Amino acid sequence: MRRFKATHVRTLIILLVALVIMVGYVARLDVGNLSTLGYGIISAICPLGFLETTLAGKSFILRALVSFVLVIALVIVLGRVLCAWICPVPLIQRWLPKRKKKAREQMEDRRADLALSEDRQPGGRRRGAARLDSRHWVLGGSLLSAAVFGFPVFCLICPVGLTFATLLVLFRLFGYGETTLTLLVFPAILILELVVFRKWCSKICPLGALVSLVAGLNRFFRPKINDSKCLVTSRGIDCSLCHEACAREGIDLRRPLASKTALNDCTKCRDCADACPTKAIIFPLLASRPTAPKEMVEVRATAATGVAETTEAAEAAERTGRASTTERTGTASTTETTEATSTTETSKSEES
Amino acid sequence: MTDSGTPGGGITRRKLAIGVGGTVALLGIGGVAKFAGSEPLCRPPGGQDEEHLIAECLRCEKCYEACPTGVIVTAKIEAGLINVRTPTLNFKLNWCDYCDQGNDGHPLCVEVCPTAALRLPEGATRENVILGTAYLVEDWCLGWQLRGCRRCYEECPFDAIEMDAHERPRVIPEKCNGCGLCENICPSLMAGSYTVGATDRAITIKPVETLRLLALEQAGEEEQ
Incomplete structure (x- = not known):
């Protein structure tokens, strides 16, 4: 806690x-x-x-x-x-x-x-x-x-x-x-x-x-997203709160592959971890595998086009299988999640 | 439109402006600091090679903290931009005993300096490391007013002050290493014994460079 x-x-x-x-x-x-x-x-x-x-x-x-x-x-x-x-x-x-x-x-x-x-x-x-x-x-x-x-x-x-x-x-x-x-x-x-x-x-x-x-030589304590918790990968919600929290360096953890050197600028301030509504970002001693698999970028792309559909699918999967995440974080996190979704939606409408 | 698409560098006009501006600003500050003129200062032991000190000093203030007598202070901006925060000696606060008491005659400021900006040459001793030279303003001196003060003469650890036939002190520059004890104890500005027009103690330690310039000035005046 x-x-x-x-x-x-x-x-x-x-x-x-x-x-x-x-x-x-x-x-x-x-x-x-x-x-x-x-x-x-x-x-x-x-x-x-x-x-x-x-x-x-x-x-x-x-x-x-x-x-x-x-x-x-x-x-x-x-x-x-x-x-x-x-x-x-x-x-x-x-x-x-x-x-x-x-x-x-x-x-x-x-x-x-x-x-x-x-x-x-x-x-x-x-x-x-x-x-x-x-x-x-x-x-x-x-x-x-x-x-x-x-x-x-x-x-x-x-x-x-x-x-x-x-x-x-x-x-x-x-x-x-x-x-x-x-x-x-x-x-x-x-x-x-x-x-x-x-x-x-x-x-x-x-x-x-x-x-x-x-x-650039640093390999320890690099921020990593737990994909099973992240709203983007687990529920297909177009959340970018971690990117927004990184005001100084502007690192988008969801797409670190886009620029291999982006994480050099990470100060490990943990603001992204605090901003994440599902606490999906961790700073492990040593990342066991590349921080973001390639398909994530694609998932994000689908998420942008068909939010509702994917969310439903993800929720269904959660209900049947691994619902533990939501249960553990409780009601508070659910409200946060809704908030997160609404913020992203507002920002989207602003863009268009 | 910014030309963010430049392959390889991704240099935008803004980046270029900040980068070039910053570089030019730094070069400008460097030039101003270097050539705007600065006051010669008395340096702690090991800081006598002025060029080396200025080049290596990180302004980390470690010597200031290490000094057991507290005579080391950091230079103010009044002493010139290039000197800001570099170590200097304030003999009003104390004097430099070359860490005789504090560290068996091995100056602690030299020991703690992380970049060896303060470094003693081979064979350096308390006697041959010249921090400055005592300079006596006779008009301000109580001894010269025949008021019987002989504090500096009595206390000088190097016997660099002699008394003339009228009991008036005189500095022997060759013997003085600028330890500052005389300046530190000089009572001429204290105890109600003011001399009209005196702005400093009668005996003060001046940097060697200042005295050299002063001597040149005086020689010039004499010629005229």
Whole structure:
């Protein structure tokens, strides 16, 4: 039984990490901030920071390299977990006021989303080609600027760094009475970045881009749909709540085959699992087989054309055979299911 | 219409705009930070190679946390954009004893630095790692006002301050490593002993680079 939503647990963990760093600042515990979180020699260096300083200094620091390898290994094991469970940026963004979008921008957004989903159609892109987007350009820009100017330029404006820098100057203000322009400049840059670029994480963040590239090697805890529970496969309902829940990355779990690399961007935030009305999405340690068999795409296609028919068939099958799923989840889930169906229908009518 | 159908890359005009814009912005910030000018700063032990420090420093603030005397602080934006959050020394808070008390004479800031931005050259000792040099403003000094203050002379661990025949302190720059003890204890701005026009303590540690520029300036004035 799950009482807590993943988003609450995530908020808690992010705040805890920030608290540990804050306590480290105050009590001088030598834990560092997120650029190199850790104690003593064992620390997790920011992989982007490592690459930047290596290019800037044109020298290899063994210790930093060891720390870098450790982080890369972590990303391979856990995937892009950092982005959802540790990084404070999404949380701050949630607290900041939302900038009202102009009609033109909304249109562009819709187009971009459409282009993204087209990208992920079978044949929409070369198979196996890494999904390169604007973030990767910014990543290239960060590395280039570090190499050209001889210092990690992106670190100056990195919102993660600025967050903790702001916390530190705040502590110095109250603890030591130090006043500095920094106190205004850091939050100003931070807010500017995160309010103007609402989609900082998915469109700009070079650290996320770097982690995504490595996360391609990740095979553990990848989201997987239990087809016997999923409304699309078990009852033929055109449900896409998991896709809608994945607001930041826009991954459609129902069709991950469309783009092999789409799951590289998965931060394992579990929002899709929470959104699923039948709790069909799981994050197994190791997926036993490919996440979605090919015929699922076809089932979806039939579902779109003849919803009623398939639903009836599925319900019949459920009544006779494996009705256990519905029984276990009880009445609440049934209402949720109806809701889900109605939402999808509304969105469909809007489209037409 | 966006050209999302481009085979292979799927580069839309929007992606290109953000990507190129971001790259140009980063190059711009890098250029501004690099060439807008910055203040020379006193660095913790191992940070004397300024170019190396700036290149390698991740601004992780570990040295700040590790420093047992709390003399290390992170640079403010007033010291120049490129210096922001890099480690510097605030001798008003304390002084650097090269971790003599805290870690048997092995600076902890150097030990914790994850990218070796702070690194000591071979054969580095407390005496030859120069953090800065003491600089005395005679007009502000109580000793020079013949008020009998000899705190810096008495406390200096390197005997880098001598007293002249009138009991007025003088810095011997060759002996000074910039540990900051003199600045830390200098009472000239405290205890009601203000000197008109004084904006700082009479004896302060200046970065070697600042003193070099100052010397050049003075030489220039003398020539005129």
